[in-house]
Each structure stands twice: as C-alpha cells, then as structure tokens.
Amino acid sequence: MVERTRNISTDLAVIGSGLAGFAASIFALNRNIRTTQVGDSGAVTYTTGYLDLLGYHFPEPMDLLDDPWRGLQQLKELHPSHPLSRISGNDIRDAFGQVTDFLNECGIHYSSPGGKNLQALTPAGTVKPTLCMPETMLPGVNAFHNKKSAVIVDFKGLKGFSGKQVVANLKNRWPGLTTCRIEFPDARPGELYPEPMARALETPYNREKLATRLIEAAGGCNYLGLPAILGIHKPDKVRRELERLTGLTIFEIPTMPPAVPGIRLREMFQQIFPQKGLTLIPQQKVKKLILHKTRATLELTDNLGPVMIETKCVLLATGRFLSGGLQAGFHGIRESLLDLPVAQPESRSNWYKKRYTDRNGHPINQAGIEVDSSFRPLDDQKKVFSKNLFAAGSLLAHQDWIRGRCGAGIALGTAFKAVEAAAQYLRK
C-alpha cells in the first residue's frame, strides 16, 4: 500500500500538547486564529489538575506565598529574566480567566482564580499552594481551612494512596481528620488503578454501590475525601450524584501520576477542539520542522500515514526533558527540533547542586530557550531566530517551575503572550 501524504494548511501550528500547548490553542481559538495543534501529550497526564501560579520564590527566604500576585511583584525585582516577570499581572489574570472559563464551558469546572493561594491537599498529607483547582477538589481545602471533621477514604488494592498517611501528617493541623479503608465495588483481588476506577464510576450502578460503602465509612462525618477517581468525562456530575446518594460533602485528593485529572484534560481537549474547528493531531511527535521566511513546514506521521502541515507561524511548546523539547546529552543540552541555542550551565558538573531537595533548585532546571519580548526564540547572536517562530511553557530558560510551584503560571502566561504576538504577526 502506498501511503498518501495528507496536507494540512493552517495559520498557527502549536507544537506540544502539554498545558502550554493546550492553553495556546484556547487563546488562539478565542482570537479566531486558524490553528493546528500537534504533539505528544507528554506531561499533561502527570498533572494533578491544580493550576499553580506562584507558590514560592527563591533564593531564600522562601516563604510560602499567600498572595501570588504580590509574589509576582517581588519576582520582577529579584528575577527580571524569569518568564513571569516579563508578563503583566493583568495578562496573567486574563490568561487564567480564559483557560478556566473554557474548561468550565467544556464540563470540567474549576474554581475561579482568586487573589490568594489555596492550600491544596496532596496524597502524602502535605499541603501545597495553588491558585485554582477542579471543583471536585475544592471542598477539601475548605474543610481543612475550617477544621471540619472529615474522613479520608482509601481503597484496598490502590497503592500509593494511604489515608493513614494523610491523617498522620495532617492530624496536628486538622484534629477532626480520620480515615477508613474500603473495597471498591466488584473489585477483584489484587491491584487497582485510578483510571479504570474512574471509568467505573461513570455508571449509576457502581456509584450506588460505592455510596452505600461511603455512608458507612463516613460514620457521622459530613466531609469525605477520596483519591481522584470521580469519573473521566463528567467529574462534577459524578461528584454531585455521589453527594446526593450519600448526603455528604465529597472531595477528591490527587493521586500519584499518571493520574486521572490529567487524563480528563487530555480526553476533553481531544473531544472539544475538533468541534470548535481546531485541527488536533494528538500523541504524535513532529519529526521535522523547516522554517521559511514567511511560512513553515512540519512533517510527521500518524496512524493514517504521513502528514505535512503548511503554516504561517509556529508556536513551540515542546516542554523539557520529559516531553522531549530539550535533550540532555553527554556533552550538553540541546533543543530537539531546531537545535536552537540553549542557555545552560557551563558543564555537566554544574547541572546539579549537591543535595537533591535543595530548596533553591538545580541550575539545570533554569536551562532553556531564551526569547525576546514577543516570546520569539533568540539565536546565538541574541537576535530573533525567525520572525514567525514563538515559544512558550517550560521550555523557556531562567525559571524553575518545580521549585517555584509556578508550572501553570508559566504555561498559561507565556502561551498567552506568545499567541498575542503570533496574532500580531499574522495581522501584518
């Protein structure tokens, strides 16, 4: 069989299906830009669903930021080259607003981005600062804040999520917290995985059976926390139904990755984007990217054969090592698609600090692509690499999204600016 190449023509090609790529597509849709998104969904399935703006900044003192907006002001003074320092508060607010509105409209409800960080629960029984979260998780934050008596339910066979662990680590700050282990309805002996559990809860029969067990487990408490397994496609409905059946207030706590909240986002985008007129080629890596003066060509292959995309401009949101945007080699770090210059430590000896959990993070985490004020990558002369190439997300240099708890902030903020610049370019 001779495979026919499919040709796609578009105005903006977004490469990468992480949070930055998806956000870029949302912003492009809102601006009515003809867009095609390609890429491995990489790190999205690793997300907890929490959208962090800024939780800490360094160097020490690294106080937990109660007010991330004020934190952004300080960041501007301390780290002017940080990508978030190059975006106005209003733009960031707008970016979070557009993304959460979009998610709400598509059936995954999010709390609205507020003025303060929320104290989000983790499966280890620690608490992390985040700006907004799925509504299925929100009641946990309130119960913790108001010290309501609550029970954390875990499941026989679901490893890595221990109610006892959550309670042991939070009991000093949350006295009324207890735990209970139950069996998942109709579970066979052995290991359980969050994704099939979540899919099972989309049917009323399983919800009803689970509800009976939850009432028993609650033992009089009004708040009940579960690992994040409340459905894939309609989590809010699953939660509402369970609340109706039990009379309890129910919330989710994220599990270890790969986890359900990320799968929800991925599947939702895959369903919604095509409906909105955006061409999405998921789960594929672009093999070749050739930039011409006023257009660019992308080559890849999917299940149906070779694809050639002709576009006017390109937005790189290919992520870091985990997603493949950057490659760490024996002799240094390289950018994968265009071999763009990468700002990086002088030698491999300087990649890491001595201690893994060093609060200031590691120099390698700050490595990445440098961009101009329109988020266009720079060449080794520090000049714009190409007028129709933009970059966003964790690929960018001078930030440590992990230590700063600012992954979504960088993804959404920089994608917003990059799409804005791309729109300007396209208008010309």
Next chain:
Amino acid sequence: MHIETEVLIIGGGVTGTGVMRDLALRGINCCLIDRADLCSGASGGNHGLLHSGCRYVSNDLHSAMECRKESAILKTIVPQCIEDTGGLFVAVKGDDLLFAEKFPEYCETASILCESLTPRQARELEPLLSKDIIQAFRVPDATIDPFRLALLNVADAGRNSDSSYYPHTELLNFSLEKGTITTAVCRDNKTGKKTTIHAKQFINAGGAWAMEIACLAGCEDVSLLYSKGSLLISHDRLTNHVINRLRPPGDGDILVPGGTVSVLGTTSVRTDNLNDIRPTVPEIDKNVLEGAAMIPALATTRYIRAFSGVRPLLQSGGSGDDREATRGFALFDHEGQNISNFCTITGGKLTTYRLMAEKTADLVARRLNNSTPCRTHLNLLVDDESCRWTEPGASPKYWYQSNDPDNMILCECEMVPQSAIDEIISGAPGYEKEMTLEAIALRSRAGKGPCQGSFCGIRIASHLYDRDFYTDQTGLTHMRNFFDERFKGTRTITWGAQAAQMELAEAMHCGLLGLDMIDEPSGEK
C-alpha cells in the same frame, strides 16, 4: 544503652561480618557495630568481581594465588551469592603487546587456568566487544553480591552464638585501663544517644577508617592512604562474562555483569576526605571513554547510577607487619603498642574477606583461650528468608511463587512486593522499630531499577503508614532522606533518558509532595 559481649567488632563491611560469623562458629558471642549500616563502606562501593587472581598475576603473585584459592572456596560455601560468569581479558589495538604475550605465563605461575581465544571466538562469546580486539583469554572470574553475603554472615552469627548487629552505632572512643580496653563509647547516630559496650576483645574492621579507629586506642602503627574509585551501573546487562582490559590495571578497564545490569569501573583518585565520598563528572566520563575502547556500546548505553568506594592503601613502615602489608591485607595485633586486647584488620579484597576473617578470628580466639578451629571454609552459609531480597532478578520469582494477588508490587522496576518489605522490617539482620527507607533498600532490590526509587520510595512509605510503622511526619522525612541519598548516585549520569526520569522525580517529590519544604524534625537539625 549498655551492651555486654565477649568480642566487639567495629565495622559492618564484608570483613567485619566475616569475622562475626567465624567467631560465632567457634561459639564466641560478638557484637558488631557500624556507624551507618552494613556495606556502607568499600563493601557496598565495589565492583562485585570475585577475582580469579588473573588481575594480579603480573604484579602481585601472592595476592593472585590468594584470590585463586579463596574464590574457589567461596564458590562452594556461598553459591547463592555468586554467579559463575567466567571472565575475559582482552587487548585492543594500541595496547601493550608484550604484556599480552606474557599473560599466559604469568597465569601458569599462579596456577590459574587461562585459555587463549582468537578475537573472533571472543566476539562470538561477547558480541558487543570492539572490532579492534587483538588478543583474548578466558579465565575463571565470577561475580559476587556483597550485600547478601554480609546479611547472611550476620544472620548466621545470630543463629550460632546469639551475636547481634547494631546499625548506626559509631565508635567515638575507648576507655582504657592498664593496657586493656574496657569499654567502647559509641553514639547512636539516629537518636544521638550514647551507647557503651563492654567486651573482652575489640576488633577494628574499619576498612579505610581503620587508621582513625586505631588512633582512638592510641595505636599509631596503622598507616593508610586513601584511593577513591568510582563506577557506573548500566540499565542493561551488556555482557555475560566479566570483561577485563588486558593491560596493567588502569581506569575504566573492567566491566562486571551483576544480575540484570553491568558495572563499569573504576577510576583511582587519591583523597584525604573519607566522609563525603561521591562520584564526580570527570571520573564518570573517564570510565565511559576508556570502557568504550573495549565495548563501544558503553559510549551510548543508558546508565542508571554511579557510586564510589575508598580503598585503604597500606603504607609500609611503622611497626605493623610489613611483609603482610605489601600483600594486600594486614592484621595488626598491636602488641607493640602496649595494648593486649585489640587488633586491626584492613586492606585486602572482597574476594579474600574470608581469609582475612579467619586470620583475625584465629588471633582473637587464641587470646580468649578458645581452641575451636576455623570452619568458614567448610560450613556452607545457609540461606535465610529475610536475606534473599538482594538478589537481582529474584524478586519476581518469589512473588510469583507466593501467588497472592493482594501481595502488591511496590517497586515496579525490580518487582519487589510488599511481603518482601514486611519480611525485612520484621526479621532481616539489623531490623528495628523504625527502619529507614535506605535500610530497607539495602536489604532488597527496591530502588535499584531505572527509576532509582523515585516511585517505590513513595509507595513503600505509604505501605509503611498503612502498617502503622509510621504514625507521624517521620515517614516523610525518611522519604526525603532516601531520595537525597539516591541522588548521590544519579547526579553525575543524568544525560539521555535519565534526564526525563529526574525531571519527573523532582516534579513529584518537590513540586507535588513538597519534600523540599518539609521541616527538619526536632533532633535531626
């Protein structure tokens, strides 16, 4: 805490544990202490090569013959810790031909079997060997698992004479009375509390630390220099045989298979500091580049870990036994230092640990008027359930045999089930009320696979919370310390696929769980 025993052994490496077993078989009750844990010195930082002796035929005939005899004994008494892989010595283009020519003669003088192979035959045995091989010999090298060996020695000593092992117990000083040591004053490094140990005889099996320990007893006859060696572990097993470069010992010239992986080493760098031993990038690069001359795939293969160990180099002079000192290991009776109940054993190799233990135990038994002869070359080292989890590739087999679907796999890389963890925390040598994750990992394969513990560290901690082993923040602190410790082994080899692994690990441990932000619990500041 106060402990009474007949013999105190300081240092839980293969030598110390070997002495413990030897004495126990003679009916002598001992106490073994280590400042950290079993095999935390050179015994956990070596190549795992059970030397046939060929490596030393050209420059140290005595050691070569010792290795030949001892490796044959160990193959019969601890077969469960040994894989009889066989070894190859190969010369590549540019290597000294004269050396290669003389090699079979040298081996014959040491009575070690050595079979000449054509380069083609060698490449048929080991397809990854370089095309530039010009000479090859087959020799009786094998590999040995020092962790299991040490655990079995301790378990056996417990059975035979009720001897016990105390981890994280560091010797600080001795109390002396008229030329006799009465008590060892130690600190429990976990709680900071003092432990005193009263004994009739004191044995210093401190490996590279032996000079420091001897000084604590006022003995100035042990004189050591330190040579640090660094090694790398590859994700896959690249060869079936041990591969040695056919040339005088140098950097990156031995590749040793170990279960499902291969270990490449080593470098040799003088060092003064014994307390912060970790690999550096230049050492790692040196190994990779040199190793690739024998096996080109070493330049492109994925590495999952690097580690270092320190060799104590015996200096001649002083009043120690020079003749012994030049031959690899030395036993000091310290009688010239006016102390009657103290001795030091240091130097040597993993391969000769049993002989070193025998000589030491002979001396100490004589001092205790015990005339029972050594039996460690005759009595098989019997297996112990709780010591079986260090064997690479064996966990899946045990898990499968147990046939219990509720016995969940906690370490997915190495297939370590929760029953292994339960068995270790309730019965492995050195178990205690609050074992750390490092201590559990040392007694199993947990954390030894490509993810280097970044997932199973979390799962094991959760499992231990479920078991009420942890009831407060301790589990988080242990997790954090475990990841910090594993990082020493990964920070120099994070190129290629490991960079993605590291990014994911940091995102989970720091970004999500916030382990970089947990407070130091009081007492450990």
